[in-house]
Amino acid sequence: MIEDIAVSYFENFKVKHPVDPILIEGLPGIGQVGKLVAEYMIHELNAEKIGEINSIYFSPQVILDENGTARLPRNDLYFYESGDRHILFLVGDFQSTSNEGHYILADQYVEIAAELHVKRIYTLGGFGVGHLVDLPRVIGAVNRPELREEIETAGVTFERDQQGSGIVGAAGLMLGFAAARGIDAICLMGETSGYLVDPMSATNVLAVLTQLVGVTVDPTQLNAKASEMEKAIEGLVEGERLQREEELTYIG
């Protein structure tokens, strides 16, 4: 009988000894901002994969790689170690497809964090505003008021335009479950339209996060992706402007 959630650690993890690690969560979500940041850090830091999570709450499909090899949807755990800086990453293909599954998975993620003695969690996401944003800010949320000052000093704002809105899914719920277990947790959300994968927003989140965590990550490739995207969007916007002018001329 299949388990609702199955967590498995790799052999290589047995010789690792994370000391006071932080955990960075970057699962899929608005604008894929969190996913872009966390996967980019894993790649640039050459973090090592240490475990996998399977669940019946993920979308019921297999993922195909470029060679047509299929695998079950997963969330992955990575570990990066440099001196006394220990970082765990939680990334993956999906979040839950059901409401109850969101709770059960987020609780499991934080249970993993507790087992690995994580001292702080950063959850990453996009903050959808419904329109293109020229200078996307990084918006923060914390699970303990005392954490706010440190985060603001790193350039994060706590001014949300939409009062009282919540944070849906793992990036939000992990803050709540972490509080219940006495683990500090911070959510960093890059402003984004919500319509497109948004590397521009991700670059800002990356800058803030690496500063807060105290690691150096070369942002060149993410910046390049963001520039490409920016040009593509400018092209689209310009195209639309021209078309509208034409229409006006035609009408006029």
Place this chain on the structure above:
Amino acid sequence: MIEDIAVSYFENFKVKHPVDPILIEGLPGIGQVGKLVAEYMIHELNAEKIGEINSIYFSPQVILDENGTARLPRNDLYFYESGDRHILFLVGDFQSTSNEGHYILADQYVEIAAELHVKRIYTLGGFGVGHLVDLPRVIGAVNRPELREEIETAGVTFERDQQGSGIVGAAGLMLGFAAARGIDAICLMGETSGYLVDPMSATNVLAVLTQLVGVTVDPTQLNAKASEMEKAIEGLVEGERLQREEELTYIG
């Protein structure tokens, strides 16, 4: 492993001894009428928070306060004591997101009531009529026919325009589960359009409820909110009237 529903009482509740308390439920619902009334009473009576309920059936998100501090969605239990008048309140962020969850939560709420020897339950809600109501009535339902007369004497009507309609969610199901446990339960519903948060409807429910329960609650602030809302709606309606006149002039 996370529990489907977790109920926890605060330390302060250990020294409380509710005697024949009544329970007032005001969870979110149509026009937020029940929520407005119960939370207003808690505030005005300075009731003390004594416990919390978490559940995987709530919406899968965290709630942010004005400072960006996140917390899990909750239902809250409050206690108010004045002489031999003991009142418990059940309020909170959400009801269930699933059908089955509605049953499981409502059963749990009534189990709490039974454990605390509640002798009567008042559930509060809005009664959506689909149009603005000038003089919103308070409509009642009971879980034992003998309760009706007392409620009618307090100005509650049992005349519903829509025959045979039910009461969805906790405000309704708690009546059913309370009957099965021998607890009297009364639902008070303020007529409301169903489109807007409705403090006008709430003021009427508050008046009836405080009379029935025998506590004095100064309605000034709720009335003020209702007046503001009323003016805002009058403005909208007048604006629409003027626009229609203009259109008629234009056509004519």
Place this chain on the structure above:
Amino acid sequence: MIEDIAVSYFENFKVKHPVDPILIEGLPGIGQVGKLVAEYMIHELNAEKIGEINSIYFSPQVILDENGTARLPRNDLYFYESGDRHILFLVGDFQSTSNEGHYILADQYVEIAAELHVKRIYTLGGFGVGHLVDLPRVIGAVNRPELREEIETAGVTFERDQQGSGIVGAAGLMLGFAAARGIDAICLMGETSGYLVDPMSATNVLAVLTQLVGVTVDPTQLNAKASEMEKAIEGLVEGERLQREEELTYIG
């Protein structure tokens, strides 16, 4: 903790000894045909209520009677006895709101039938055809080919216009679960538009069913209801005809 399904028998049932009873199921469904027939028989035969079924799979609301007294949604079991003719009835407020719940409830219904040594089950329903039907037929389905001849002799047709369509919900699934337990089961479906409660269709199902079961039920009141409905529909159709003529006159 609430049970997913709870079956309870009344005290009065302890002195009843159903011998080879048949079970007639008439839960809500297309055109409310099955519900109309079964509840009419219960009323006319003065059958006695012997038990109740509650479930978290029903719609999460309470049902209000004409006096504003609320009760949990239920399915009800009735018993009728006349000489050696023993009949059980299964009626109620709702079927399941979820797919899985349909299976779990239908299995429970047939388990009840097995416990009470039911020798044959009749499930009742409407057969939606999407348009008004002048002379609605009664369409049959069986859970054992040998049952067909007897049913056809009673005037039931097995000619469906839509090939291969199934029967959704309890009226269908009970046939399947009954077969697995060696209980004969027959579904009788009255043709109906599917848009309206249909007492006309119900009168035909009643006629066939009472003949098959061998009880006499005075159809006067159901016929009267059907006549009323027929006139109401004729009025609607005539009104529409007149309006169309008017439009044609106007255009012409």
Place this chain on the structure above:
Amino acid sequence: MIEDIAVSYFENFKVKHPVDPILIEGLPGIGQVGKLVAEYMIHELNAEKIGEINSIYFSPQVILDENGTARLPRNDLYFYESGDRHILFLVGDFQSTSNEGHYILADQYVEIAAELHVKRIYTLGGFGVGHLVDLPRVIGAVNRPELREEIETAGVTFERDQQGSGIVGAAGLMLGFAAARGIDAICLMGETSGYLVDPMSATNVLAVLTQLVGVTVDPTQLNAKASEMEKAIEGLVEGERLQREEELTYIG
């Protein structure tokens, strides 16, 4: 109490001894391609039914045969044996109606395969492209990169137009669960519009599959069905062309 999934083997299977069998899955899906191929093979090879699977995750209805006899929805297991060529088939009425059910059923299917010492699984399906396809290709996916070459040699392509898309349901998930149990698994998908039952696409999948499995299946009847379908579609397309011409003439 009903089981979520119930697997039962027939008596006749006790004397069968499948040796290194392959399992061919052809459950309903896009264009019914997999179902058409697997059921056609079962028919042509005269494979023997050896077991049945029932589940609360199937659609909650009974299936009626042409005589009005109802049965519960099922998945069926068939066995074909010719010399040392042993083949199991998994076909049926439905896949899961819920996301979680897809996982639980696919895991069960592969558990059956493991119990019967299946050495290779072929899952069949349609690959929806959203438009009519003149020469539908067979697109492959594997659960181990080493399997690809053999499949390509049989004429299967791994070139998908839509990058990164997954395979939803049993045909996909079984590849993932099989990998976890060390069983080789290959998915063969016939290109199809996705709008119609597609025997044309099925003939191509059949040709590739029989070659890979090493059995001879006379494709005459499936080809005939495909030709009929092709003519019917040509008729539709031609009819639409004529209509458009007419409209142009009319406008012109």
